[in-house]
Amino acid sequence: MATSKEPHDSFGGLKIGNKDTINISLFCELCKLLLLDPIQLLCCGTRLCRWCSKKGLLDSKPFICSFCHTKQEQKQAHADRGAERELNMIKIDCYSCSWNGLYNDYKEHLGQQHAYLQCSDCCEHFFSINLYEEHRQEICEYRSILCELPGCMGLIKWTNIGTHYLCDTHQKMLLEVIIQYIFKHKRLPNKSNCSATITSVVSDMKQELITVQENVNILLPEVECSLNNCTRLKSEHDQIKTTCDNLIQQKNTVGKMIKDDNEKVNKCIQEQNDMEKQIDDTKKLQLYTKTLSLDTDSTMTFSFIKHPHEINLPFSIYSSQFKTSIFGYNFMLRICSTIISGNENQEYLSIYIKLLRGEFDQILLYPFPYNIYLCLCDQSKQKKHIVSMIKPDANLLSFVRPTSEKNNEVGIIKYCPLKLLKDAK
Ligand SMILES: [Zn+2]
Ligand SMILES: [Zn+2]
Ligand SMILES: [Zn+2]
Ligand SMILES: [Zn+2]
Ligand SMILES: [Zn+2]
Known part of the structure; x- marks a missing residue:
């Protein structure tokens, strides 16, 4: 129970000694005292102490404001920061002693000097009815309800x-x-049965409770088992998650390594391609620049490859240059396909030889005096080689000392029917 030296009506703000010197807007519309924890109603801007609003304006739905009589879905109010700022700036005289000072200091002064309200359950003191009532109704842990x-x-x-x-x-x-x-x-129809019915209802309820208890007893081990399973599953889940995390990390590392390796491999492939191209170029260059000499048995082998699908197309292939010896004559061979138009348009393999200008032409004997043997080697087991000879004719311009890069070629047009090559196994 409240013990108070000062009379009070109900909830309220702060009593002060200099009420007349302070702006009327800083007083609560309900308790008419200086605002404590001010709030403002959204409907009409009325300023109230927080506790006054809570206890004096019941939060009914819908809410009809007793100041402006507006009807709303519910009471709407917010903490009045403007009023708080104004309050902090005013100078207050104590209602009971000669103390004066600022608003916040005044609350402290009241708490120290004039806290006449005491909670009967916990003995805490309060200077404002607001704070006292809030404590009694909602805060005190020792209060009775x-x-x-x-x-x-x-x-x-x-x-x-x-x-x-x-x-x-x-x-x-x-x-x-x-x-x-x-x-x-x-x-129920009459009261005479009441007692019997109560007994019956109670016994029914008891029976129901027993059944529930039995069911609980049956379920309990299952629940315990499930709980254990849950714990086990959770631990397994945690382990799997850790493993997963590790694997993901490893995967990322390996992925990065693979990516790096791929880049290296691609670079290597690129380099290899470049080198192969260079080798090809070099080989071609070598073929054109290198001058071959006759072998020790005075022969030169001109090998060529015709694939089955190429043999039906017209062709003409040159050999590389070759010399009869280091200081000898300079020659070049050519083979080609020739169609002789006649009754059957027969195709032949033709072979030509061409004398080229050489470094030692001035000391060599001209016209070229030696017989030239041409041999088409049969590479099958039958060894049916085809051999022909070109005998240099002194009158033939092809064998005179070359006056230009090369003389006209001379050869055997119908060296052999092309059919022989086509049919060769
Ligand atoms: Zn108030
Ligand atoms: Zn209002
Ligand atoms: Zn005082
Ligand atoms: Zn208390
Ligand atoms: Zn009770």
Whole structure:
């Protein structure tokens, strides 16, 4: 219970000694005292102490403001920062002693010098009815409250309310309430049966409770088992997750390595291609620049490859240059396909030889005096080589000392039917 040296009506703000010198807008519209924890109603801007608003303007739905009479879905208010700023700037005289000072200091002064309100349960002191009532109704841990179950016992300590709800007295009252509720809804015909019905309802409920208890007993081991499984699964899940994380990390590392390797491999392939091209170029260059000499048996082999699909197309292939010896004559061979138009348009392989200008032409004997043997080697087991000879004719311009880069070629047009090559196995 409140003990107070000062009379007070209800909730309220701060009493001060110099009310007349302060702007009227800083006073609560409900308690008419200086605002404490000011709030402002959104509908009309009315300023109230927070606790005054809570206790003096019930938060009904819909809410009708008692100041501006506006109807709203619910009460809407916000902390009044503007009023707080103004309050912090005013100078206040104490209502009870000669102290004066700023608003915040005044609250401290009241707490130290004029806290006449005391909580009977915890003995804490308060200078404002606002703070005192809020403490009594909502904050004090030692306060007593009423059990709201109809017919239940009186005041209970707030800290004991949980225990109270479970106590026999409260539970019996609760059962009574439930039974009354059931009667009310079943509309039992006469009161004489009431006692019997109550017994029957109670016994039914007891039976139901027993069944529930039995079911719980059956389920309990299952639940425990499930809980164990859950724990085990969680631990397995954690392990798998760790492994996964590790694997992902490894995968990323390997992926990066593969990417690096691929880049290197691509670079190598590129370099290899470049080198192969260079080698090809070099080989071609070599073929054109190198002058071959006759072998020790005075022969020169001109090998060529014709694939089956190429043999039907017209062709003409040159050999590289070759010399009869280091200081000898300079020659070049050519083979080609020739069609002799006649009754059957027969195709032949033709072979030509051409005398080229050489370094030692001045000391060599001209016209070229030696017989030239041409041999088409049969590379099958049959060894049916075809051999022909070109005998240099002194009158033939092809064998005179070359006066230009090369003389006209001379050869055998119908060296052999092309069919021989086509049919060769
Ligand atoms: Zn107030
Ligand atoms: Zn209003
Ligand atoms: Zn004072
Ligand atoms: Zn208290
Ligand atoms: Zn109770």
